[in-house]
Amino acid sequence: MSVSEIPETTRAPLASGVSAVGVSRRFGSVHAVEQMDFEAPAGRVTALIGPNGAGKTTLLLMLASLLQPDSGTITVDGLDPAKDSAAVRRRLGWMPDTLGVWESLTAREILVQMARFYRLPKAGIDARVAELLALVRLEELADQPARVLSKGQQQRLSLARALVHDPSVLLLDEPAAGLDPGSRVELRTLLRNLAAAGKSIVVSSHVLSELDEIADGAVFVNQGRTVKQQTIEEAAQQGRRYAITALDPAALAAKLTELGLEFKAGSGRRPSVSLLLSHDDGAAALLRDLVTAGIAVVSFGPASGALEETYMSLETERK
Ligand SMILES: Nc1ncnc2c1ncn2[C@@H]1O[C@H](COP(=O)(O)OP(=O)(O)OP(=O)(O)O)[C@@H](O)[C@H]1O
Ligand SMILES: [Mg+2]
Numbered sequence: 001m002s003v004s005e006i007p008e009t010t011r012a013p014l015a016s017g018v019s020a021v022g023v024s025r026r027f028g029s030v031h032a033v034e035q036m037d038f039e040a041p042a043g044r045v046t047a048l049i050g051p052n053g054a055g056k057t058t059l060l061l062m063l064a065s066l067l068q069p070d071s072g073t074i075t076v077d078g079l080d081p082a083k084d085s086a087a088v089r090r091r092l093g094w095m096p097d098t099l100g101v102w103e104s105l106t107a108r109e110i111l112v113q114m115a116r117f118y119r120l121p122k123a124g125i126d127a128r129v130a131e132l133l134a135l136v137r138l139e140e141l142a143d144q145p146a147r148v149l150s151k152g153q154q155q156r157l158s159l160a161r162a163l164v165h166d167p168s169v170l171l172l173d174e175p176a177a178g179l180d181p182g183s184r185v186e187l188r189t190l191l192r193n194l195a196a197a198g199k200s201i202v203v204s205s206h207v208l209s210e211l212d213e214i215a216d217g218a219v220f221v222n223q224g225r226t227v228k229q230q231t232i233e234e235a236a237q238q239g240r241r242y243a244i245t246a247l248d249p250a251a252l253a254a255k256l257t258e259l260g261l262e263f264k265a266g267s268g269r270r271p272s273v274s275l276l277l278s279h280d281d282g283a284a285a286l287l288r289d290l291v292t293a294g295i296a297v298v299s300f301g302p303a304s305g306a307l308e309e310t311y312m313s314l315e316t317e318r319k
C-alpha cells in the first residue's frame with residue numbers, strides 16, 4: 001500500500017526517522033515537489049528513486065531544513081524543521097551531490113570546521129576527524145586542498161563531513177555517484193552498519209541495481225509526486241524478468257514455446273532470451289525443466305534488480 005492510499009487520519013509522524021506528508025514546493029511556475037509523501041523509519045535504509053528532475057534533491061533539501069516547503073508537514077525524529085531547525089540540524093547529516101564552496105580548504109580542515117560548527121567538545125575534535133578520515137580512506141590526502149581530490153574522493157570526503165556529529169538521520173543525495181566499485185562496496189557496508197546502529201538513512205540514486213543491496217525500502221517519485229512506496233521484500237515478491245542463454249539458442253526457444261511461455265530475444269551482445277517469471281519458485285522450476293529436457297543452459301538469472309523492475313513497470317504505466 002502506498003502512503004497516499006493511507007487515510008490522512010491514520011498517518012502519524014514517526015517519532016524517530018523522517019516523515020513528510022503532503023509536502024509541496026514551487027520555484028516560480030515550476031512545481032518541483034507537489035503533495036509528496038515520504039517516510040524513512042529509523043534502523044532502515046530508504047531509497048529515494050525517480051528520473052532527473054523528479055524532485056528528489058528539492059525534497060531532500062526540505063527534509064534537511066535547508067529549504068522551506070510551501071505547504072505540508074515534515075518531521076525529523078518527531079521535530080518540525082521549520083520550528084526547531086537547530087535541534088533538527090544536530091540530529092541530521094546531509095551529503096549534497098557536490099562538495100560546494102569548501103574546495104580551497106584541505107580535507108582535514110573541512111572536517112575540523114564542521115566539528116566546530118556542530119560544537120563538538122574541543123578536546124575530541126582531532127581524534128574524531130582522524131577517525132572519519134580513516135573511515136573514508138582519505139588519510140593520505142588529508143592535508144591536500146579538497147579541490148585536488150578526484151570526484152570519488154570528494155564524494156567520500158562529503159560523506160565524512162555528513163557524519164561528523166554522529167547524526168541519527170542521514171540524508172545522502174547520489175552518494176555513489178563517481179565511486180569506483182570497491183568504494184561502492186565500502187559505502188554499502190557503511191550504510192548497512194549505520195542502519196543496524198538504529199539510524200535512519202535516506203539515499204537518492206539512479207543506480208537501481210545497487211540500491212537492491214543497500215535499501216530496505218524505496219519511495220518512487222516522478223514529476224514532484226510520490227508514485228509508489230514499497231519494501232524490498234514487496235519488490236522481490238513481484239514478477240521479475242529473467243535472462244537465459246543456452247549453447248543452442250534455437251533449442252531453448254523451441255522448448256520455451258513448447259512450455260507455452262512468452263519470451264523476448266535479448267538485446268545484449270550474446271544471444272539470450274528474457275521472460276517474466278512471477279516468483280523464485282517459478283524460476284527454479286523452469287531451470288529444472290530446461291535442464292531435464294537436455295537444453296545446455298549457460299546462464300540463468302534475474303535480468304534486472306527488484307527495484308529496477310518496479311521502476312520500469314511505473315515507466316510503462318505512464319506511457
Ligand atoms: N532553485 C531552483 N529554481 C528553479 N527551479 C528549480 C530549482 N531547484 C529545482 N528546480 C526544478 O525543480 C524540479 C526538480 O528538481 P530536483 O533538483 O529536485 O530534481 P532531482 O529529482 O533531484 O533530479 P536529478 O535526478 O537530476 O538530480 C526540476 O524541474 C528543476 O528544474
Ligand atoms: Mg538531484
